[in-house]
Amino acid sequence: MLKIENLVKRYGSLTALNRLSLEVRRGQVYGFLGPNGAGKSTTILSTLGLIYPQEGRIELFGEEIFRQGRYNEGKLVDAKGKVGYMPEHATLWEFLTPLQTLDILGQSFGIPKHERLKRARELLEEVNLWDVKDRKVGKLSKGMRQRLLLAQALINDPELLILDEPMTGLDPRGIAEFKDIIKEQRKNGKTVFFSSHILAHVEEVCDTVGVIVRGKLRVEDSIDNIKSDFLRKGGYLILLETSKPVNFEGVEWKIERVSETKYKIKAATDIREQVNDFVWEQGAKILQLMVRVPSLEEIFLRMVKEEEGEHSH
Numbered sequence: 001m002l003k004i005e006n007l008v009k010r011y012g013s014l015t016a017l018n019r020l021s022l023e024v025r026r027g028q029v030y031g032f033l034g035p036n037g038a039g040k041s042t043t044i045l046s047t048l049g050l051i052y053p054q055e056g057r058i059e060l061f062g063e064e065i066f067r068q069g070r071y072n073e074g075k076l077v078d079a080k081g082k083v084g085y086m087p088e089h090a091t092l093w094e095f096l097t098p099l100q101t102l103d104i105l106g107q108s109f110g111i112p113k114h115e116r117l118k119r120a121r122e123l124l125e126e127v128n129l130w131d132v133k134d135r136k137v138g139k140l141s142k143g144m145r146q147r148l149l150l151a152q153a154l155i156n157d158p159e160l161l162i163l164d165e166p167m168t169g170l171d172p173r174g175i176a177e178f179k180d181i182i183k184e185q186r187k188n189g190k191t192v193f194f195s196s197h198i199l200a201h202v203e204e205v206c207d208t209v210g211v212i213v214r215g216k217l218r219v220e221d222s223i224d225n226i227k228s229d230f231l232r233k234g235g236y237l238i239l240l241e242t243s244k245p246v247n248f249e250g251v252e253w254k255i256e257r258v259s260e261t262k263y264k265i266k267a268a269t270d271i272r273e274q275v276n277d278f279v280w281e282q283g284a285k286i287l288q289l290m291v292r293v294p295s296l297e298e299i300f301l302r303m304v305k306e307e308e309g310e311h312s313h
Ligand SMILES: Nc1ncnc2c1ncn2[C@@H]1O[C@H](COP(=O)(O)OP(=O)(O)O)[C@@H](O)[C@H]1O
Pocket: 011, 014, 016, 034, 035, 036, 037, 038, 039, 040, 041, 042, 043
């Protein structure tokens, strides 16, 4: 449905996209995950013809809309008619109500008055805003505003929904509500491509995740594989203090002895029980045990470092 091949976008001397390739298939909910500045928005703007990459190829709905520095304007216009887009930094008319907002947008799409109202109601119900349809947009919560932006993106009943960081800045409840709506969209047969820098945002709703780091797609896989891979790469870090020294001979964990009775243990899986057994067998007691699972941000940074390592070879 959306296929990007070897896309290169340079802003002056900065290479924002460095031969980026990815593919979103029909019916997928694709999470486009990457740290701030990785090139997510640049990728999205490219698929909409809003910026000019220098190299690569973009296919939308099977049509080649971009190749080697040029958009095919005719095909781009056709394709965009079937796309709904929610920008990262969007503005709303603060003094209008949600109903008025969608009515005006409907007008700009040339939808007749009677149909417009019907459509606005459908959309507001879909994004759970019908109850506040007459409240001024300026008085809506951040979560409500994001859902109104989503309703705007849905006005033309698009086949493909492109959302740029739609859940950023929402509280847990707002995130849960937004996720539910995306799940609904998926049930309705929509394909969704959305970006985020937070793993928790793409959990549950996405079937596929692509991870972008420094303008390159590092992995494209199922959410389950990505998560276990992250955990394996990041590993568990256990800080342990015992009542007397413990001999950790023969284990496959990385042990660093910080002091007589303090240890730093690194392992790929959760080994708390095994650690407990070791300590107990030697007649020692655990005085303190702390587990740290790395954050997504740390794992991103590690991936970036790995990439730099590759480059220096
Ligand atoms: N208009 C621009 N001019 C110059 N540099 C830009 C511009 N837009 C983005 N960049 C740079 O390109 C890189 C990728 O940005 P962006 O695509 O916005 O990342 P993301 O959306 O993943 O946070 C960043 O280093 C950013 O500073």
